[in-house]
Amino acid sequence: MSSPRSNPAAPEPQAGQQNAGLSRRKLFGAAGVTAAVVGAASAGALAGRASAASTSTAGLQSPVEFRGEHQAGIVTAQQDRMNFVVFDVTTDRREDVIGLLKQWTEMAERMARGEETVAGGAVDHNPYAPPPDTGEALGLPASQLTLTIGFGPSFFRKDGKDRFGIADKLPKQLAKLPKFANETMDPNKSYGDICVQACANDPQVAFHAVRNLARVGFGTVAVRYAQLGFGRTSSTTQEQATPRNLFGFKDGTANLKAEETDKINQFVWVADGDGPDWLTGGSYLVTRRIRMRIENWDRTTLLEQERVIGRQKGSGAPNGLTDEFEELNLDLRDDKEAPLIDVDAHVRLVSPENLGGIEIMRRGYNFTDGTDGFGHLDAGLFFIAFVRDPITQFIPMQAEMSRKDAMNEYITHTGTAIFACPPGLREGDESAYWGSTLFA
Template identity: 75%
Template structure:
């Protein structure tokens, strides 16, 4: 494992890399006199609360996160409040074009995470006779702790039996499409992808801007397969963060792995040398699942039943039968009928490391709402994201157990799914994918 300091642990200062343009978003905004634009495709939901998020300048919520380090940022970085998740299909069959795009994306990502314009072309994009080099909606905004995390799907290595880029021999054995689980109704348009980019920030417009500009520059080499906007993180990734709530109103991710748990991260999240191909050492595997919640049915369910289904108290977050949120689950506490207070099929019991023989995952999901389904029901739920060292021995057994027996299944269904190999962080001079593509 590299001895480089992790991008997750460094102080929030601008990281080294390609020479910046010297003009911050705010300076460029003043020089150009440009009014920040709202991305129409993002919709009102994407930008709801943008002003309050942008105004959160205390506690470093507006500061940059270092782009380079041992691990990619956006994994154990303190989970930001907003997300724009996008997957791409590679439309070229030229390896050289793919590498060129990834190099360009890397420079853009480093600039945007530092709070600068996406592309610097010597004229800062102000040529009136050419499209702007930056789309402009983040001009004047702070870095907002933007992180950009990239990964590669199974289809980049081998698609329909074809090795498009000479990468089949570098495909990790663990990088396989997830099996079909019970209680899922998959939309193929929301599954898979050759490349993923996860943009997280405390201002939704900053996250949307990042994905928009990468997609714009990638045109002709990649095409967006699907994307998902998320708000309200559903897990904490550091001990300083309070536990958030999901759209069912329950605290979510109480037992999540935290950035401070370095031994657990090494055991459960980071790929070690010898786990697979060398290019993955220091990386991880990302699993994404779009989980639709049956909001209306849940809202008609009694509090007592809701707490039985989850296994925690709705107000405090404490396990049933206990008083404090962070008390360890106790499966031996029973009621006056000798029934366990944490039901045998409660969600927290089935997902716990105690039940799963020590299996843990690093969760980093977000709430979502995508309007209604045409029948008066909210299309809303959890966009689940997890990082693991070994999908076959961690996520798959956990999800199989939940899919078969979880009481929560009455109120949810999985509609999208993907898995990606997440390369390690970047050293000086590296580009996204350089450990794989050379």
């Protein structure tokens, strides 16, 4: 949960051109969806949403280009809301999986443009059959919706079985993460075959997207778990201001930025020769569901909070300095020769200076999932990171934090996963679909 080196200016998110097509407004009606996704939505994250349609910033409503060298939703200007859904494949038929991925790709591209899930809408639709779109996003703009897909280790081989003839394409980096200290993992909120990260500036737009993917996937995939997120905990472009996490601190100040192309190439995109050819241009996605003991934190003094984080709560400046974006000075000491940034402070441990130059691209979100049944809020950070190599980037960083981080007194990790995200779909290549490089 380190913090952004951004310019506290109004965000100017990247956006594509609005493609021609039938608007969501021309589709009427709604249909049911997988109970697990509906259950996740009813946790309360949809309540109190601020629709992107109500904002005066037109850029927040516009579409993001779906096609490109890399998938959208990785270095895209980070949106305000997230719906992360993980599926398990329920069939051993390779052709059914490929067929679903093709259907999902077509639907995702349409929804990213702000259109209904299928061409034609309800104009000539049979009123005695379910509508081809569930309808809750009718009239809403695209809200910068991005959909990013990834494949987990079990997608390639499960219970020793090569279900889809792709086990030989499993990257060595795509393996379950080692056991770390300070974690109590819930297997029902960890790993899975396929993930879809839906991000948007309107939670209903993001939910509509994953709901419809789950709906058409029935019989081929089933929802394993879903996580709603509100309030980004990082910035991925230099124009975005630094957000705050549920501990009240600015979060992600030193995050990689999309404009830092050399660093993005070094730390985010899988390069030719890194592993199987199908993943070149893609990235690895790592998640950690981090429960915050916010009741304990709220009874902790400001001085102690700032010692734990290593930054000042108000300005976000490193301890001993005055500006949020000043470089960390790990050598600063007080008049008793004690380090101003504690030896176990979070920002020290995750800094490139401490990790031999390691950096990652973070896209996490705050979450709250009701209570734990014992009078405490079940709330925290759904950590998301994109890395070129989890073995040399994420694992050393997490190992360092799990052993030493002063913040461990106030957090515990309850879920985790790792996925390989394929490259983007190039403009004009109509035969390409999510995972086509893998199944070629």
